[in-house]
Amino acid sequence: MQIWIDADACPKVAKELIFKFAHKRNLQVVMVAGQSQIKPIYQWVSLIVVPTGMDAADDYLVEHAKANDLVICSDIPLADRLIKKQVAVLHPKGNEFTQENMSQTLAMRNLFTELREQGQITSQQASYGAKDKQNFANALDRLLTRLAAK
Template structure:
């Protein structure tokens, strides 16, 4: 495992980019924001921006092909989370939920069931609006994960 993980962000619709940048800066961890050309992102100190074409899976493919074990990926995409988990990276949702081998199958099944219901004319609820408390919870979880990774590297 490398000395410090990289935080890799599925940045097209990530609502916690600022919290990621603040936390990474405080802990000296590099960040890579990956987004399509449709989204304007500017690099900052410690934050590299990668822009890919706008095709459906370009961001996911870039992330899947560039991560290393121990990296931390921030995404709300369960499919990408499955791939990233299998490559030994840690996955957090923008709300601070950690996706693991223990819960990803359930989440994928739930997503499939909701899609099936919508296709048959049913309605499903979307996610609630992101609150300041959600952003703080995410930042706390990211800090905790970074500290845990730091401890592993020191052993």
């Protein structure tokens, strides 16, 4: 099992938790980004900067992540593609994307996109708070435990 991070959009706090959990469980972490990132000095963390282009990082993740790997991402269409490959996917706020919730998640995303495009709602990203950090840590621990048992 390997942990992959869609690094461009992942909050720094979530990345730090991933590194901590991965070190504790002796797992490799691969950060995939479309732009340069600061890579931690840990030998078990690697950084791959993909060529710029529409969905280049997403395409790299889908191509390289394997069944029973874990990808941390907030991109719902990317999560859908990964789930179809039997890859576990976790949002940095602690929500696991699954076969069971993906249809509803995609529908909600599409609805909000449409409402934003019509100007009926504004797009404001909520800050990453202490509750998000705790939810993510709990979900990450549960998911890594479950994947290790496979």
